[in-house]
Amino acid sequence: MNPARSQVVVLDYGSGNVRSVVRAVERAGAEVTLASDFDAALESDGLVVPGVGAFAACMAGLRAVKGERIIGRRLAGGRPVLGICVGMQVLFEQGVEHGVTTEGCSEWPGVVSRLQAPVVPHMGWNTVEVPDETSLFSGIQDERFYFVHSYGAREWVLETNDRTRAPLVTWAEHGGDRFVAAVENGPLTATQFHPEKSGDAGAALLRNWVASL
């Protein structure tokens, strides 16, 4: 074991295919544990919150392992968290699916709602509009990433003033609808796409994140 390697916990709360996430973060240079243990998730250098399926089901699973508190306490201490796909969506205030509103983790204001495009789910490799100051997308601004989702944060409503550093928001577009593709907000990072399924581009993004730990 290399003591210099960052320790990352992938939060295990019953969400779909987490094996790929674990492997991809390992490949990015971290030592990875799949765990739902509160202390382990709190103390690691980095925490990955994966997520597929329905917003409501993910929030229920997250609450069952006190995931909301883990995320909140980590961020209060400036400890990095990476949300992926629905693991990003649940960081917003609310999710609306089939007319039912579910409370999210409320790390950011705003609502996750159904994409308004001719073909949904948005499934496949898409380009992203990356802000110049990005470090997450360093070297891969022009690459395509793999998305698979029917809902998204279609507005970014967080207001910032001169004293708070504005989060870096990356956007994507599908069928005329625009939505948040990634956020870099101090210790809190999130992607709507799946870096663990985005081939070499995704591997580079995860290396950028692991290097920041």
Next chain:
Amino acid sequence: MSLAVRVIPCLDVDGGRVVKGINFLDLRDAGDPVELARTYDAEGADELTFLDISASHEGRATTMEIVSRTAEEVFIPLTVGGGISSVDDVDRLLRAGADKIAVNTAAIHRPELVAEIADRFGNQVLVLSVDARRVTAGGASTDSGWEVTTHGGRKSAGLDAIEWARRAADLGAGEILLNAMDADGTEDGFDLDLIAAVRREVTIPVIASGGAGAVDHFAPAVDAGADAVLAATVFHFGTLRIADVKGALGAAGHPVR
């Protein structure tokens, strides 16, 4: 820029081995799905599909190992189909490392299966595979003129293929894998009428399959409404290379990765 057209090679797997011969690649073991998956990934495949044709329980268990090994090494989406008939089957495959699963016959026999899977895992994991053909003279007629078949196209399922695709989408399928049985194996091109007929009825992505034989067959399938294109034999035998297919799509004005 917009979403890229996906080019998807499909591997038939029996008892953990690739069934159709592979004769164009310098592989240590041409029958190893994992090695082939790695190769296709390196060649630019946008997703991979494994179709498990194992008849035995042991064969299926082996496929599960193959899925795990592939997910450990290949970082593009993996769809697994073949013999999936319950929510538990789906759960096992997702845990093994599959990103999506394709259901076919079991959903014809019990359409609720589509809703059960979608409710539990989300519709993004669920690909409805439809083996469709034009109704022939003397066959049972359908409103659209297209019917669903089973047993590799040998039997009619007595369903209107277009209506079935629409119903499955309503039940929660996230994607349609549209296998044109009339075109399959001809290498004369995709069944454009079939693609267009399904595209008109559903708002979920459509993967066109069956009939690919030349690089210039792919763009018309996309023009007809396909979001992705799938082929097996032409890739395995090296008739076509993924990069060349993407080159032709790009030249026709379709975005590719």
